[in-house]
Amino acid sequence: MIQATEFDIDTEKGNFRFDTDYAFDAGVGLNPDVVRYISNVKEEKEWILNFRLKALETFLKKPLPTHWATDDLKNINFDVIRYYLAKGQKPSRSWDDVPDDVKNTFERLGIPEQERKFLAGVEAQFDSEAAYSNMKEGLEKEGVIFVGPTEGLRDHPEVFKKWFGKVIPTSDNKFSALNSAVFSGGSFIYIPPGVKLKQPLQAYFRINAENFGQFERTLIIADEGSEVTYMEGCTAPKFETSTLHSAVVELVALKGSKIQYITVQNWSNNVYNLVTKRAMAEEEAEVRWIDCNIGSRLTMKYPGVILRGRKARGEVLSIALANSGQHQDTGAKMVHAAEETSSNIIAKSISIGTGRSSYRGLVRMPKHLKNCKNNTECDALLINSDSQTDTYPAITVQGEGNSVQHEATVSKVSADQIFYMQQRGLSEGEAMSLCVNGFVNDLIREFPMEYSVELKRLIDMEMEGSVG
Amino acid sequence: MNTLQIKNLSASIADKQILKELCLEIPQGEVHAIMGPNGSGKSTLSKVLAGHPDYEVTNGEALMNGVNILGQDADEIARSGLFLAFQYPVEVAGVSIANFIRAALQARLPDGESIKAVDYYKDLYVQMDELGMDRKFTSRSLNDGFSGGEKKRCEILQMSMLQPQYCILDETDSGLDIDALRIVSAGVNRMRSKDRGFLVITHYQRLLEYIVPDVVHVMWDGKIVRSGDKSLALELEAKGYDWIKEEIAA
Numbered sequence A: 001m002i003q004a005t006e007f008d009i010d011t012e013k014g015n016f017r018f019d020t021d022y023a024f025d026a027g028v029g030l031n032p033d034v035v036r037y038i039s040n041v042k043e044e045k046e047w048i049l050n051f052r053l054k055a056l057e058t059f060l061k062k063p064l065p066t067h068w069a070t071d072d073l074k075n076i077n078f079d080v081i082r083y084y085l086a087k088g089q090k091p092s093r094s095w096d097d098v099p100d101d102v103k104n105t106f107e108r109l110g111i112p113e114q115e116r117k118f119l120a121g122v123e124a125q126f127d128s129e130a131a132y133s134n135m136k137e138g139l140e141k142e143g144v145i146f147v148g149p150t151e152g153l154r155d156h157p158e159v160f161k162k163w164f165g166k167v168i169p170t171s172d173n174k175f176s177a178l179n180s181a182v183f184s185g186g187s188f189i190y191i192p193p194g195v196k197l198k199q200p201l202q203a204y205f206r207i208n209a210e211n212f213g214q215f216e217r218t219l220i221i222a223d224e225g226s227e228v229t230y231m232e233g234c235t236a237p238k239f240e241t242s243t244l245h246s247a248v249v250e251l252v253a254l255k256g257s258k259i260q261y262i263t264v265q266n267w268s269n270n271v272y273n274l275v276t277k278r279a280m281a282e283e284e285a286e287v288r289w290i291d292c293n294i295g296s297r298l299t300m301k302y303p304g305v306i307l308r309g310r311k312a313r314g315e316v317l318s319i320a321l322a323n324s325g326q327h328q329d330t331g332a333k334m335v336h337a338a339e340e341t342s343s344n345i346i347a348k349s350i351s352i353g354t355g356r357s358s359y360r361g362l363v364r365m366p367k368h369l370k371n372c373k374n375n376t377e378c379d380a381l382l383i384n385s386d387s388q389t390d391t392y393p394a395i396t397v398q399g400e401g402n403s404v405q406h407e408a409t410v411s412k413v414s415a416d417q418i419f420y421m422q423q424r425g426l427s428e429g430e431a432m433s434l435c436v437n438g439f440v441n442d443l444i445r446e447f448p449m450e451y452s453v454e455l456k457r458l459i460d461m462e463m464e465g466s467v468g
Numbered sequence B: 001m002n003t004l005q006i007k008n009l010s011a012s013i014a015d016k017q018i019l020k021e022l023c024l025e026i027p028q029g030e031v032h033a034i035m036g037p038n039g040s041g042k043s044t045l046s047k048v049l050a051g052h053p054d055y056e057v058t059n060g061e062a063l064m065n066g067v068n069i070l071g072q073d074a075d076e077i078a079r080s081g082l083f084l085a086f087q088y089p090v091e092v093a094g095v096s097i098a099n100f101i102r103a104a105l106q107a108r109l110p111d112g113e114s115i116k117a118v119d120y121y122k123d124l125y126v127q128m129d130e131l132g133m134d135r136k137f138t139s140r141s142l143n144d145g146f147s148g149g150e151k152k153r154c155e156i157l158q159m160s161m162l163q164p165q166y167c168i169l170d171e172t173d174s175g176l177d178i179d180a181l182r183i184v185s186a187g188v189n190r191m192r193s194k195d196r197g198f199l200v201i202t203h204y205q206r207l208l209e210y211i212v213p214d215v216v217h218v219m220w221d222g223k224i225v226r227s228g229d230k231s232l233a234l235e236l237e238a239k240g241y242d243w244i245k246e247e248i249a250a
């Protein structure tokens, strides 16, 4: 077996930081006044404040889920986190109006360039609020809405209020409750019936401040027969202390619509990334989560689809890369709630050094339903002898004519394989990169081109950094 | 200078000494063969030269064009021109032959330069045709599910693409059918040149009818105990190893 060497987990891309002044700062720790402060800054309606305050109560009441999840959650100190930090500017529609320090950050991350090349719209969030938000001309006229939650709930309540907090109720888990109390930033998107966006919408979430918690909230509603691809990227610089990212993402795919949600997360290695993502798919609708988790200290994320309408389809394609000191606890949930629904889960994880990846899957098909199908495939690749992987599938299938296929594999990169490849002139890092790329290749092929290139690059960097 | 010179090489694995002050020299332009009983250390020699990290070198040097390669990383040794066709090529799932060889060639280029895909595939197809390999192999995972003979052909394909200065072939003939033996030998013979040295490890003198060696060595218990011309291989085949054992004992 290959010896675990010193691992440099940082992928460097996001590891930089420009000094920033904040006009609004909710201070340290969490209490009803902090929640009021946030709501007040946003000039929210009474019902939203009440929603938040109630959520705070739920959060405080709920225990950490350490009876099934890792004890590392206990190391989060909710009292030292800053829950809201903003420069007090409205999101600009032009990069020229974005303050220099923030603009430089996003330029360095390549966001404006990507926007020009292949995106229909971009929202760039810096700590608690979006600094930039813009859509290609014409989309607005078609009735597409792409705003933040504050604007969404204030300017389009008739569209968003109905679904807000419905796919993921506040009390779903401790962190969805936390998000519901202090949420800020994120994307509220509405695609009108029959509108098919050819290019993706993108959000970029950037944590810039230390001891900070980012709690964006996203709600995407695809009306009947519409289609949208949404991509999110995330980075943070490498701080000494830990940072919390806890988002709630709700997708609503109405009859015959298609939503594809792509995440390429590249957090630095002290971010707790505890995210709840769930979709509801109506008749003949399709929801596809593509979820790539690189970096972070602990990620817990299990994107799900509730297949509520006949012939709805749900899919989760996920790649997790756990380097030394990291735990990627990821998976998928498929709840079949109508006949002839089908779901597909392909999860690939890579553990490097002392990294650990866990897969948790939940597939439910109740008794009274017919002709539901699920296919689950989870593959783990271990790079070093002390790398870890574990699988916790929970599959409940009742009812006739329902079928479930489950396949799981664990493979190791052996010292012999590395030596063989080195004998041909590849460095140890290049050899591992090639193995890892080979392992995820068939999955990456499913991704939009721009993202597969970025992902391959990230994997290469991660592997390069992972050898002596 | 253009020679691979092994001086008093001793090496051990798991505290067991395998190579015992072995001496051998392979000048460019020559083909040397090593024969020797099972377990005498032939594969060990090839892996030690290739920089396998599990072996501990306790004595001696291996000078490749005057530079001691012992202690260098395996990839460094490979890039400076040593190629080992493995006795047991390893399977690597998910990595296609085409991507693998390309990455290996790329690793030899200076930073910023890259392989031209068109030229690369042209080259690759020429070599594959010569070795009678179907083109669909390019997209198959490296050695994954290959038959024994296919694996050996794939080793020679890599060798002909990488154009090393010194080639060690560890029992490349075992597992080959008669036709494959001829094709693979032709591949090796095509590569024979005054700028390249070969070390061919084999148990069968039959291979040496195709790849005619300049020198044949006999390895016994971690060292070279006899060297001669190709007639030595015939003698071994006829008489086995016992007579050598007796001579050593005497």
Ligand SMILES: Nc1ncnc2c1ncn2[C@@H]1O[C@H](COP(=O)(O)OP(=O)(O)OP(=O)(O)O)[C@@H](O)[C@H]1O
Pocket (backbone or CB within 6 Å): B013, B014, B016, B018, B036, B037, B038, B039, B040, B041, B042, B043, B044, B045, B087
């Ligand atoms: N990891 C190891 N631990 C202990 N002994 C080993 C190890 N690897 C190899 N050996 C021993 O080293 C000796 C030499 O093995 P080597 O593979 O070099 O022989 P060989 O000459 O190539 O034999 P063959 O003709 O069968 O291929 C053998 O006795 C073998 O058992």
Ligand SMILES: [Mg+2]
Pocket (backbone or CB within 6 Å): B042, B043, B044, B087, B170, B171
């Ligand atoms: Mg051998």
